[in-house]
Structures are given as structure tokens and as C-alpha cells.
Amino acid sequence: MGKKQDITIATPEYRKFIEDLKARVISARISAARAVNHDLIRLYWDIGRGIVEKQQVLGWGESVVDRVSGDLQEAFPAAAGFSPRNLRDMKRFYLAYADEAIWRQAVAKWPSDWRTADHSIWPQLVAKLEESEFAQILPQLVAEIPWGHHRFILDKVSDPAVRIYYIHATARFGWSRNVLLNQIKANAYERAVTEKKTHNFPLALPEYLAEQADEMLKSSYNLEFLGIRREVKERELEDRLIERLRDFILELGYGFCFVGRQHRLTLGQKEYFIDLLFYHRFLKALVAFELKVGPFEPEYAGKMDFYLNLLNDKERGAGDRPSLGVILCAEKDDVEVEYALRTKKNPIGVAVYQLQSKLPGEMKGKLPTAKQLSDVVKAALPGKAESK
Template sequence: MTVKKRYDSEYIEWLGGLKQRIKGTQIKAALSANKEIIELYWEIGKELYEKQENQGWGNSVVDNLERDLISEFPDLKGFSRRNLFYMKGFYSFYKSDFKKVQQLVAQIPWGHNILIVSKSKTIEESIFYLTETIENSWSRSILDMQIGTDLYSRQGKAITNFKNTLPNPDSDLANQTLKDPYLFDFLTLKRNADERSIEDQLTKHITQFLLELGTGFAFIGRQYKLEVGDKDFYIDLLFYHTKLRCYVVVELKAKNFKPEYAGKLSFYLSAIDDKLKTESDNPTIGIVLCQEKNKIEAEYALRGISQPIGVAEYQLSRAIPDNIKSDLPTIEEIEKELATTINISNAE
């Protein structure tokens, strides 16, 4: 038997088996649609990988498979040439450690899976995004945004004293709640924007702000007033975290970190614990958000403080230089500019 005849014979047999499995999947889909689809795509990807990489079948097998499966199942989507290559890539990425992710990948849609596989460098990174997607019910667009901001490298990276000030497992959960740096690229501000301007923008864009802070943060207020003794004090931003079951005080600094910031925040935490915290609440947590920090300086500043505090940087990725207006030009300004340009052109 020639190589071509053997290929044709094996392909026809393989195609027949695939058709039967696809029909079986259609029947089961009503009960567990996503799980069955992911498993089917895994099997197709595995067999494509083995036939192309081990048996030397070229890319023409993908073209043939696309044509024949679409012909057999014209009402089903998912058997395009592109998606067949996604199936192969899905298998190739996880083939050595599929047991680690088998239950996770079955819980999210195929589009989410492909996004994670195509943008993750390691299986550990993909597991992070799989887990976060399941826990937070992320849409595909939110998942894409979180991957694009490299959440995997930022989550749990803030400098904190949580291990010394919170019991386990609260300390680990609190530590994973914080990021470093925080990305406020949804703001449009001048490069040297002051703290009040940043606060204004963050509260104006509270939905994006809460998304960047992460799941569990509930906004209580800005410039929250505290009466201590006969003086009034104002907290920049006050939140309640539903998972940690505690208040969270955020102090925003448009400067580099200074040790005295931790001392002032410690004072606020004591006041919140005394005036707002109930018996069912955990100790209040503080976060200093600053433009830059020195790691050793921040660690020293937190070492002798008994309240749980974290220090992290923030970035204004879309900062506008001071000499450029943040607002769009008015119609009058545009017309004036055009008139000037025309006059110069006519003069020349």
C-alpha cells in the first residue's frame, strides 16, 4: 500500500470516529455543554498534534478536516481551520501537566481558555488566570484586560507586615489582595497631578478603580471624616473588604514613600478600629499608595508597627505632560487654527 493510500485510509477511519464522538457530544451537551466541548477539543487537539508531529501529516489534514466536519455538521460552529489549530495549541501547551488544569479549564468557556493559553508564558501563570476567572466570573474582555496589565506579576507583590500583624490564613489572603504596582491608566491627568486631582479622578471612575483594586472592595467614602479628641481628621479613601471582613484605609501620596506615612496611617487605623469596627469585623488594614518606594525603607517603616499596613506604588500610564492640555480643543479653537493655517498657506 502506498503512503498516500495508507494516509487516505487512516484519515477516513479517523474522520468516521470523530463524527461519532461529535454526535455523542451533541447529545450530552444539554447536560454539561462546556465540559464536554472542552474535552472534545482536547482530544481533537491531541490527535492533530500526534498526527502532525509524530506521523508527519502536513497542514493539509487541517484543511481536509475543516471541510469534512463542516460538511457533516453545518449547524455547528467551532471546526474552522483557525479553531482546529487552537485545539492543537491547547493540547500542546498543557500536554505535560493536564491533570493540574483539567478541572479548571472545564469551568470556563473555550474563548477564555484560548486567551489564557495564547498569552500565558507558563502553566503556573495560566493556572493563576484560570482560578481568578472562575472565582471572579470575569468576562472575556475583563480577562483580556487583566492579562494585558500583567496581573500575575503584580498580585501579592506589595510590601506588607501582614505576617506579623494578622493571623493565618487571613495574612495570606490579605497579602494576595494587594498588588504592586497599581495601574491607574484609565485616568487622564497631568504628569505632576496632585493628590486631590488623583482622588477626584479615582472617585469619578469608581468602577474602573474598584476593578483595579480587585474583588471584594466596597467603596465607603472619600475624605472620610474622623473626630479624634477635639480635632477633625480626613481619610483619603475608605473601603470595606467583603472577603477579608474588614475596613481598608487607603492613603494616596503623589510623592515617593516616606516612613512618616506609615505612622500617620497607623493612627487612622486605630481610630477606625475604635469608632467603626464591630466585633464581627477583623482588624482594619491600611494601604499607602505612592509614586515610588524604596523597598528596604518601606520594610523598616512597617517593622515596628502593630497594625496591618501595606505599601505599594501606582502608575498613571496615560499621564499627560504639564505643557499639554488634558481637554480636547473647542470647535472655536479648531476653526481659529484652521483659519491661521489657510492664511499662512495663501501668503506663501
């Protein structure tokens, strides 16, 4: 056999080979992201439709949303996507697009080139507007873009025809959420209808679609839907540690009352979740616990500070003391414990919290010590629990 030639990256053949492989990777990522997103949006559509139909047929009140949320979160405890707010958005999502008349009116206003554009399944919509199949194609149409884009459009745009335009444009041109925001601010719909053309938008190049696909793949809703919001082993470990910690604190008998796991906080349009929240009867204060798998990071302090101020502003009862926080970071066989205690208020009246690695003297006998917390978490770490 002849001697094999060394491959050099300078050859045109090799460069083309790599470019072809990169294109194939991008294409596969886009397809995978769209497939996951499609199923998630169809699920959210079905949940929204189910709630609406049951309310109409059985006369269920609005409180059923909270009940459904609670039952789903009990079945899927790590799933923040089933929060009451997100379920109400699913209901709003379904109601916004379920009426076929809305779609007919919207499409009638589109520029003519949009009715014949060869993109996805949208041309089929125009052909099926008068057919019974239209109800079946609706969920497919709205599944073309990520859930975060949908919530953004529902929040920023009120006209149904304009909403549908931006759904179509986002799918057709591969807009990221930031691009979508800028197009809405620039009145893209009004310009397109006035000018009767859409050639001022670039077609969706692979890099634009890849950026949108990346958003889909990183979406907490999609990752959670797949059960891989974090690495599976890490997520399972964290869940086990949180459960062990909750049980230990309740067994202490220090006056802790369990409020909730993944306790939901809201600020504006955003949601946040605290790993464990208790109310301490003797301290008369809310106590938040955050558990992280891995070494302590500086941003954990800022996040806990933010959570505690939200608790103080929104959930602290009359006569209650300022909320307290505890951060536990478990790495291998080591556990770092930090207490977040309020020290003062800054000039604009926001509480300032300072981390302390030791339990202050006045808190002893009321809060578990760092050693107690460290021991219970260590006992649940891999290699420890199994060896007992």
C-alpha cells in the first residue's frame, strides 16, 4: 500500500469538507430545536385550550388555574413552566389565536408576496382558510416560534392581525427576540402594510436561523420540558439534597414552618423561584434557603440579596422581622454555608445583606448551625449516603 498523505488544513478540499460539516451541524441543531419547540408549544396550546373548554363547559372559575398549577408542579416538582402565571399565559395564548376569523382578517391585510412565499406551512394557511382543516393547522402555525417570543408578542402587541404578522415574520426571517423587539419598535407591520411589500427584510440566512435555534435550545421552558434544565445527575443530586435539607430543618423543631419548595416570586413580568422557604415562628421572619451544587460563586450573594428584598417587599407580614437567607454550596465532599443577614439600608431604602460563614450568637438555638447544615448535606452527597 502506498504511503498515506498528511492532511493539511490549507487544502481547498479540506476547507470545503469542514465547511460542509459545520453547515450540517447547524442544520441539525436548527431541526432539533424546532422539533422540541414545536412539541412544547403544542403542549402549551393544548393546556390553554383544555382550561378554557373546561371553564366554558363545566363552569369552573379562575381559581382552577392555581389548582391545575399546584397539581402539575406536585407531579413535576422541578418544572417552573407550570407556574400559575405561565398557565394563565397558555390560556391567553389559546384565546388570542383560536378564533379563525382573526386569521382571515389578518391574512387579508398581508402584502401579496407573503401569500405566495415558499416558507414552511404558511402558504397552506391561505389555501385552507375556507376549509374545515383550518382548525387542525392552527396549532402548527403558532408552534413555529419559541414560547418566549409568543409571550413577548402577547405583552407588546394588542391587535390580533399585528400579532399574527409578527409570528409569521419571526418564523420567516429567523428573528431573535432582540430583533423582534426592534422590529416592533420600528413599526415593521405598519410599514409593510403601507408599502405593500416586505423586501426591506433580509431572508433568513443560516446564521439567523442558528441564532434563533440557539435561543430555543437555551430556553428554560424547552430544557425543562425535556427534563434537562441542568445536567441530569446534577439536577437529581440537587433535588435529593433539597429534600433532605427540608426534612432535617422540620425535624429540628426550632419553630420552622414549611412554606414551599421552588417558592415563586414575581417582579414585573419576570418570575423567580426560591429553593426552600420557611417561616420561623419565634424569630417572626421568613427564612429562604438556596442550595447549589458546586463551589460558591459571588453572584449567589447578589441573587439571595435580591430574593430577600423581594420577600420583604411582597410577602413579609405586619410585625415580621426582615427575612433571612442561607446559601449552601455542595462540592464533592465539602459544603460551604453562608448566612445572609441584613445589616442596614442603603440610601434608597433597600435592605443590604451581608454574608457570614458563622451563625451569630443571637441566632444560636434558633437557626441551625453551619456544621449541622453541612453534616446533613454531606450525608446525602454521592459516596456518603451509599457507604452508610
